[in-house]
Amino acid sequence: MSIRRHGLSIGIERIETRLLVSFKAYGKLTHLDYQAITPMIESAFAEVDHPQVRVLFDARELEGWDLRAAWDDLKLGLKHGQQFEKLAILGQQPWLEWAAKVGRWFMAGEIDIFEDEQEALTWLES
Numbered sequence: 290m291s292i293r294r295h296g297l298s299i300g301i302e303r304i305e306t307r308l309l310v311s312f313k314a315y316g317k318l319t320h321l322d323y324q325a326i327t328p329m330i331e332s333a334f335a336e337v338d339h340p341q342v343r344v345l346f347d348a349r350e351l352e353g354w355d356l357r358a359a360w361d362d363l364k365l366g367l368k369h370g371q372q373f374e375k376l377a378i379l380g381q382q383p384w385l386e387w388a389a390k391v392g393r394w395f396m397a398g399e400i401d402i403f404e405d406e407q408e409a410l411t412w413l414e415s
Contacts, residue, residue, distance in 0.1 A: 323361035366395035
């Protein structure tokens with residue numbers, strides 16, 4: 290029997306009014322994954338007036354989203370997209386370019402894709 294893991298690990302750091310949110314996604318994300326992380330994200334945003342958010346999204350082990358999880362992701366983007374300054378995506382999957390293009394419709398800040406984590410962190414801090 291094969292066990293298929295999926296989910297998101299999340300880290301949230303506050304630096305004055307800036308939030309650095311890091312996600313590591315693996316497997317195929319589900320609605321239940323978003324039900325688990327959305328309250329954490331909402332809580333972090335609520336505790337800072339006018340948050341400026343920078344995100345490191347590690348998608349190297351991400352296989353995709355189920356339909357309901359994609360909807361959950363879209364709702365988060367619509368609600369908080371104007372608060373995002375930068376989004377660094379780690380990964381090499383060909384479909385990440387497409388996902389970044391769609392993300393630009395809902396996010397005010399910059400989005401870039403990286404293969405190297407240190408380069409992504411340096412870009413986020415610039």
